[in-house]
Amino acid sequence: MSTRADGPKSPIIESRDELVAYLESGSKPESEWRIGTEHEKFGFNVTDNSPVPYDGPRGIGALLEAHHNCFGWDTIRENGNIIALSCSDCPIGGSISLEPGGQLELSGAPLKTIHETEAELRQHLSQIGAVAHQLGIGFLGLGFSPKWTLDETPLMPKDRYRIMMQYMPTRGSHGLDMMFRTATVQVNMDFSGEADMVRKLRVGLALQPVVTALFASSPFKEGKLNGFQSYRAQMWQDTDPDRTGGLPFAFEDGMGFERYVDYALDVPMYFVYRDGRYIDVAGASFRDFLNGKLEALPGERPSIDDWADHLTTLFPEVRLKKFLEMRGADAGPLGLLLALPALWAGLFYDTSALDNAASLVESWMEEERRDMRLTVPRTGLATPFRGRTLRDIAREILALAEGGLLRRAKRNDKGHDETRMLRPLMEIAETGRTEADRLVAAYEGPWGGNIDRLFETEAL
Template identity: 50%
Template sequence: MSTRQVSNSNDPVIENASQLIEPMAGGEKPRDRWRIGTEHEKFVYCVDDHHAPSYDEPGGIKDLLLSLQEFGWKPVEELGQDGKMRVIAMAGEDGTVSLEPAGQLELSGAPLENLHQTCNETGRHLKQVKAIGAKTGKAFLGMGMWHDKTRADLPIMPKGRYKIMLDHMPRVGTMGLDMMLRTCTIQVNLDYSSEADMVKKFRVGLALQPLATALFANSPFTEGKPNGYLSYRSHIWSDTDPHRTGMLPFVFEDGFGYERYADYMLDVPMYFVFRDGLYIDAAGHSFRDFLKGELSVLPGEKPTISDWNDHMSTAFPEVRLKSFLEMRGADGGPWDRICGLPAFWVGLLYDQTALDAAWDLVKDWTMEEREALRNAVPKDGLLASIPARNGESRKLLDMAGEVLDIAYAGLKARGRLNTSGDNETGFLDDLRDIVKKGKSPAQQLLDLYHGEWNGDISRIYDEMSF
C-alpha cells in the first residue's frame, strides 16, 4: 500500500471536474519511456518459533527496517496520533521498502526499463533482507496467505491509514481484515501512451486477470488446514468491500476512458484525508461532498490534487488506474514468480501485436462470462471453465499456453537483452512449467501436504522461504 511522507498543503485546490482526470492523463508516455514497476510482499517470521514479529520487539519490524541503512536505505517516518515519529518505510535507489498492516514487508520497486533490471533489483532486495534476517533470526516466506496464523496471532503496525482501514473493514465486508493482515501479493505497474492505449490495456488486463490469479495461486491453507481454495487470497477480495473491488464492468462499455474512471472513483467511499502529517478518519464519507466543501470532518475545506491522488489509491479492483495501470490479481510467491508476473504482463501489453492478439482472445466474452471466470478461479484455478469456442467447452488451462505464447512473442519482439545476449523470454519459464504440469502452484502444495508431508503444515517454512 502507498506510503505518504509529507502533506502537500501547497497543492492546487480542485476547482473543476476536468482536474480529476489530470493524474491519469498525465501518466501518458511515449513508448520509449514506458517502464516496469514491480511490487512484492513477503511474510516475516522468527526462525526459532515461527511467530510473526511485532513492530517494537527487539529485532522486530522496526529494527529490520532500520538495519537496511547498512545498504544505503534512508528512513521514512510518520507522525503518530500520540505525537511520536515512527519509521514506516525505507527509501533508496531500488524504490521503497515498506511495512504492510501486520508486518508483511513490501518492496515497491523503481520504474525500470526491462525485466533483467527488475530481477536484478529483486535479487538485491532479497539478498539484503536475508542478510539482515540471518543476523536477527528472521526469515521470509513467499506465500499468498499465512498458512498457519489466525488474525489474533498477528501484530498491527503503527501506520495511520491502517488504523482507519482496520476499523472500517468490518462495516463493509467479512474478510477485509484477512486481506490486510493475512495476505501477500505480487503486482506490476505499467504505462500507456494515450487514453485509447490505456483502455485496451485495461480491458485485456481485467479479462486475463483470472489467468494470472490461477498461474500464481498460492494460498490453499488457512490456520493449518486446506481451505478448499487454491487462491484464498483472491477469494478474500470477493467479500472485502464491494464499493472498491471487482471486475469493473464499465471498463468494457463504449466510451470508457479517464472521465468514466474518475466518476467511478467519486463513488468509492473515502478512507481518510492526510493533513499536517496525520491521517484524519473520513471512512465512508463522500469525495463528492468534499468537492463541494461539505466534508463533515473538514467543514468548508475543498480537496487538493494530492487528496485526489490519495483517494485513488484506496480502490482495490482487479486492475487499478492511477497515473499507470496496476495488475493486482497474483498471490505472493517465490523468487521466480516475482520475475514471472511482470514478464507475463509486459509480454502481453508492451508489444502492439501481442496486445492485439490477447484482446482477440477475450473480446467476445460477455461480462457475465468474465465475472463467472473470476469467481471460479479462486477454487478451480487452471481448471476453471472459460467461454466455449466453436461449441466446445474449455478450461482456463486450454488457453493458458496460447496466452503465454503471445507473451513470449511480445517479449521476443521487445528485444531487450542482458549482457549475455539473452532476451526477456526466459522469465516466463516458471509459468510455462506450471502450464505443462497442468496444476496451479497451490495444487502442487496440496499434493505435497496430502503426500510426502503427511499433513505436516510446518513444511511450508522449509519449502517456501526465500
C-alpha cells in the first residue's frame, strides 16, 4: 500500500470535475507508456522461520536502516520510525515500503521495458538480500503466509494500518488475513485516453481470474495444506464488498472516468492525513468531505492529495488511478515476478494483441465473470468455462501476449526480446502444473509434510 510523506500542500478540490480531471491527467501518448512492477514478500528469521518484528536489532526497522546506510536510499519516517525508503532519482529503483504484517514491498519505477524491470528486481533482491543476510533474515515469495497464525504476525508501526485493522472486521471476515498474511505482484500500465482506459480496464477485469490461476502460489495455511490454489484470492472474497471485486459497472454503456469517480465517491473512507498524522474517518463519505461536511473536519474540503489517498484504499481486481493496476496475481519467485509485466505489456502495449484480447472477452457475461472469480481460488486452471477450462484460455492469452511482445521488439544488449519472460507461464499453461501444484507435491513428497522445508528450499 502507498506510503504518504509530508510535502507541499496540494490544491483544494473545488468540484467533482477536478476529480475526473485528476484521473484523466494520467493519459499519455504511446511513446510515454511505461511499466511499473510492484511485488511483496514475507520476511522470516532464518534461525527458526518465525516472522520478523519491526523492533529490535534484527527487526524490519533495522533492515531498512541498514539498507539506507549501505545504499543511500532516502528514509520516510512516521512517529520516528522508518516506514519506507525511496530512490526517486535512480534510473531503476522506486521505493520500498511495508505492508501491515511486515511484508516488504518494492514499488518499482516506471520503466520502458521488461529488461529494465529485470535489472530493477535483481538489483533490489541483491541489495535487500545483502543487508538481510547480515541480520539473519530471509524472504519468501508466496501469495499467503505459509506458517504463522494471525496472532503471531507482527504489526508494522503505520497509523493507517491501525485504522484499517479496526474497520476491516466490520465489513468482512477475512480483512485482517488479507492485510497481514497475503502478498502479491502487481503491474501498473498506462493508457492514451478514456476509450483506451475503458478497453484495457475491461480486458484486465475479465482476465484477472485467468491470471490468478496462472500465478497461484498459496496452498498453505498455518503449516498445513489449505485446499486452495490461491488462498490469497480466496481471502479477497470476504474482505470488504464496498471496495473489492470485478467492477460490473465497468462493462456498462457510458463507462469512463466520471463513472469511476462516482464509484470511488461511494466507497467509504478510511482516514485523512493531516500534519503528519492519520485521522480516523472510517466509514465516512468522500462526497460529504467534498461538500465540507466531514464530521471529523467540519467545514474543511479535501485536497488533491486526499483524493489520491482515497483512491489507494479501493481494492478492485483492476484499480484506476493515473494508470491501471493489475491486481490478480499471487507473489512468487523471480521468474513469475517478471512474467506478470511481460504478460500485460504484451496484451496492452500492442494494438493487435489488445484487439484480439478485447474480442475474446467481449461476449463474456457478468454472471460468467463473477463465477470465474469466485471459483478460481480453489480450482485454478481447471476451472470450467464454456465447455473448456481456464487453462485453455490461458494458452490463448499467452499466445496473444507473445505476439504483442514480438511486435514490440524491445531487445536487451544481448539481442533478446521480452518474450523470454513469458516462459514460466508458457510452461504452466502447457503442463497445467502451477506453482501451487509444485509446492503441494514437494510438501507431500520430499518435505514429508514439514512446512519448514519450504523456508529452506524456496527463499528468494
